[in-house]
Amino acid sequence: MVNTSTLDDIDIRILRELQQNSRLTNKELAARIHLSTTPTFERHRRLEREGYIKSYTTIVDAGLIDRGFTVFCNISTNNIFRDKIEDFRNHVAEWKEVTECYNVSGEFDFQMKVCVSSMKAYQEFIINKVGAISYITKIQSSFVMDTLKVAYSVPL
Numbered sequence: 001m002v003n004t005s006t007l008d009d010i011d012i013r014i015l016r017e018l019q020q021n022s023r024l025t026n027k028e029l030a031a032r033i034h035l036s037t038t039p040t041f042e043r044h045r046r047l048e049r050e051g052y053i054k055s056y057t058t059i060v061d062a063g064l065i066d067r068g069f070t071v072f073c074n075i076s077t078n079n080i081f082r083d084k085i086e087d088f089r090n091h092v093a094e095w096k097e098v099t100e101c102y103n104v105s106g107e108f109d110f111q112m113k114v115c116v117s118s119m120k121a122y123q124e125f126i127i128n129k130v131g132a133i134s135y136i137t138k139i140q141s142s143f144v145m146d147t148l149k150v151a152y153s154v155p156l
Contacts, residue, residue: 010035018053067117071143073111076137088110101113126139
């Protein structure tokens with residue numbers, strides 16, 4: 001749910017439109033939200049400045065670039081101390097195979113989405129990178145067989 005005390009209906013419409021197509025020109029965006037270009041531009045920049053818009057990106061088809069073998073990898077550690085979380089965060093930041101990583105509750109401490117070319121590439125990633133970290137005690141992998149839905153937008 002959006003905090004309506006800080007965002008009004010026009011802000012929300014701007015965010016919705018930009019989530020669908022961040023390459024809209026200011027003129028196109030203004031036409032879609034039914035506002036003139038100057039206030040649209042000012043609102044758009046304010047949403048960036050205040051951190052509502054974190055970045056702009058291009059979504060690449062992983063299968064077309066030989067990175068379509070997707071695995072959700074759950075990881076347990078022997079304890080969750082600040083220094084280990086920071087160390088793990090630094091490792092994850094360096095691993096190009098990891099496209100998402102979360103510190104989660106429950107049986108595991110972290111969940112990563114890993115995109116590689118094959119089972120062999122995933123095995124090498126686990127053995128040479130994840131397995132090289134001494135405080136990791138358990139790894140559980142779930143292999144994606146089919147993608148039913150991917151939504152890069154946040155519901156507004």
